[in-house]
Amino acid sequence: MYDGGKIIVGLLICLGFFLSPFFYNAGKAAKVPNPQLTEIAKEAQTCVMSKDYMTTSHFTLLDKWRNTVVRDGERYFKGENGKIYYKSLQMTCLKCHANKSKFCDQCHNYMDVNPYCWDCHIEPKESE
Amino acid sequence: MNFIISILFSGIAVSVIVLIPWICIGAIDGAFMRSLFGIIIPYAAIATFLIGIVVRVISWSRSPVPFRIPTTAGQEWSFPWIKSNPIDNPKGMGGVILRMIFEVLLFRSLFRNTRLEYLNDENGPKINYEWEKWLWLAALAFHYSFLVIFLRHFRFFLDPIPGFVHVLESLDGFMQLGIIPFNGFGMPGVYITDGLLLAAVTYLFVRRIYIHQVRYISLPADYFPLFIILGLGLTGVLMRYAIRVDITAVKELSISLFQFSPKVPDGIGVIFFIHLFLLCVLIAYFPFSKLMHMAGIFLSPTRNMANNNRFKRHVNPWNYPVKFHTYAAYEDEFREKMIEAGIPVDKGVEATSESGKKE
Numbered sequence: 001m002y003d004g005g006k007i008i009v010g011l012l013i014c015l016g017f018f019l020s021p022f023f024y025n026a027g028k029a030a031k032v033p034n035p036q037l038t039e040i041a042k043e044a045q046t047c048v049m050s051k052d053y054m055t056t057s058h059f060t061l062l063d064k065w066r067n068t069v070v071r072d073g074e075r076y077f078k079g080e081n082g083k084i085y086y087k088s089l090q091m092t093c094l095k096c097h098a099n100k101s102k103f104c105d106q107c108h109n110y111m112d113v114n115p116y117c118w119d120c121h122i123e124p125k126e127s128e
Numbered sequence: 129m130n131f132i133i134s135i136l137f138s139g140i141a142v143s144v145i146v147l148i149p150w151i152c153i154g155a156i157d158g159a160f161m162r163s164l165f166g167i168i169i170p171y172a173a174i175a176t177f178l179i180g181i182v183v184r185v186i187s188w189s190r191s192p193v194p195f196r197i198p199t200t201a202g203q204e205w206s207f208p209w210i211k212s213n214p215i216d217n218p219k220g221m222g223g224v225i226l227r228m229i230f231e232v233l234l235f236r237s238l239f240r241n242t243r244l245e246y247l248n249d250e251n252g253p254k255i256n257y258e259w260e261k262w263l264w265l266a267a268l269a270f271h272y273s274f275l276v277i278f279l280r281h282f283r284f285f286l287d288p289i290p291g292f293v294h295v296l297e298s299l300d301g302f303m304q305l306g307i308i309p310f311n312g313f314g315m316p317g318v319y320i321t322d323g324l325l326l327a328a329v330t331y332l333f334v335r336r337i338y339i340h341q342v343r344y345i346s347l348p349a350d351y352f353p354l355f356i357i358l359g360l361g362l363t364g365v366l367m368r369y370a371i372r373v374d375i376t377a378v379k380e381l382s383i384s385l386f387q388f389s390p391k392v393p394d395g396i397g398v399i400f401f402i403h404l405f406l407l408c409v410l411i412a413y414f415p416f417s418k419l420m421h422m423a424g425i426f427l428s429p430t431r432n433m434a435n436n437n438r439f440k441r442h443v444n445p446w447n448y449p450v451k452f453h454t455y456a457a458y459e460d461e462f463r464e465k466m467i468e469a470g471i472p473v474d475k476g477v478e479a480t481s482e483s484g485k486k487e
């Protein structure tokens with residue numbers, strides 16, 4: 001090998017970068033988000049849309065709600081199950097999911113999502 | 129190869145690569161298929177990628193580079209009163225490091241790209257070298273978007289997520305394109321690099337077929353990586369903004385892979401497996417392809433060596449030991465015979481015998 005020292009150092013840096021997730025995660029307990037339902041939610045049994053849709057796209061729904069309420073003044077939403085919901089972040093979503101830190105934040109901390117909604121909208125008070 | 133055949137060939141290859149996971153997960157499905165595409169193929173691809181790169185670089189490092197190759201764009205260092213260019217034509221390590229930094233981070237030699245043109249005036253055509261910066265610009269946009277997207281993906285790979293990911297996310301999403309006319313499309317926030325990556329790859333492809341000289345030298349090996357990266361970007365963008373999957377489950381899968389306790393959670397959509405399979409093919413193909421320029425750029429002989437031929441001796445490493453017979457030794461051997469034949473000699477017989485006496 002010519003210039004072997006430098007080339008091996010370069011290769012080690014490259015390998016170190018690509019293998020970093022293996023080292024970083026090694027030996028840590030795999031923690032998985034575990035959103036808890038409140039009593040009110042359990043009673044209702046279903047969310048405003050199917051569970052699949054809510055898990056993957058709840059923020060898309062919120063965006064639609066926000067735009068239609070603020071721009072068009074349409075304040076009611078007909079869910080998949082035929083029920084009518086009042087379109088509101090605080091008064092609908094967070095009434096059933098009043099346990100924000102044990103529900104929304106479970107997933108959000110895991111994926112490092114910080115919705116800026118709470119700059120203006122009010123988080124529910126959680127008694128513990 | 130005809131360029132239409134080249135494009136068709138790579139296009140069909142990439143379509144097949146998209147169809148394989150689509151059929152296997154979308155139509156056939158089952159625990160086996162999911163662990164095949166979620167566990168076995170990713171591990172095999174990562175191994176091929178890393179081992180392939182190491183083997184390739186080590187095989188390169190075996191070729192000797194006997195002489196500094198001074199194809200530079202600046203004046204060499206000579207006398208103190210002649211202005212030299214220490215970065216473009218460095219004489220030591222420091223200049224070389226600077227030149228490499230400019231090359232790797234800013235694509236400096238691509239920036240120097242010019243285009244030959246003929247200007248017609250009354251005296252007939254004249255040669256002119258035009259500035260041509262679009263390739264450089266698109267290449268820079270493409271590589272940096274790719275890097276930023278790759279680093280942002282570390283939110284799927286690391287737990288807890290380190291701060292740099294969050295910084296990148298907020299910088300990349302700082303336009304907060306959540307407020308765009310299509311209801312629900314702007315959430316989650318639109319990233320600038322997503323559009324930039326797709327636009328740049330498209331430009332790089334169009335350039336290949338638009339400029340006829342470039343079209344002439346383009347092969348399937350040039351189109352294939354472009355198509356596969358375009359496919360990777362398109363599936364990613366689709367997955368983020370249209371056909372959503374449960375990304376908490378995706379993260380569970382990737383963390384379990386990195387912890388060597390692989391487990392595919394239920395309910396991840398087909399599109400994710402297409403995205404992942406495209407990536408696996410890309411990185412498994414990497415060591416065998418032109419994409420190895422990622423490592424090769426560090427070994428470019430015209431960029432990574434100081435131009436010190438004038439004041440450092442570089443011995444050809446493949447020189448074999450040569451048996452010398454110098455003139456002095458030759459004369460010693462044949463002196464008498466040479467004098468007899470009247471051939472002039474450097475040292476006479478007396479001189480040699482005198483020096484012989486002295487000894």
Ligand code: HEM
Pocket residue numbers: 274277278280281284319322325360361362363364365366367368369373375378382400403404407
């Ligand atoms: C380095 C190669 C890769 C490239 C170029 C790439 C490209 C992209 C792009 C352009 C997006 C659009 C959204 C965004 O920019 O975040 C995306 C999203 C995504 N990618 Fe990749 N990707 C790569 C590797 C991977 C890997 C290894 C995984 C497996 C964990 C993955 C999983 C995902 C997922 C789940 C999304 C959806 C993100 C969301 O919904 O927020 N990608 N990808």
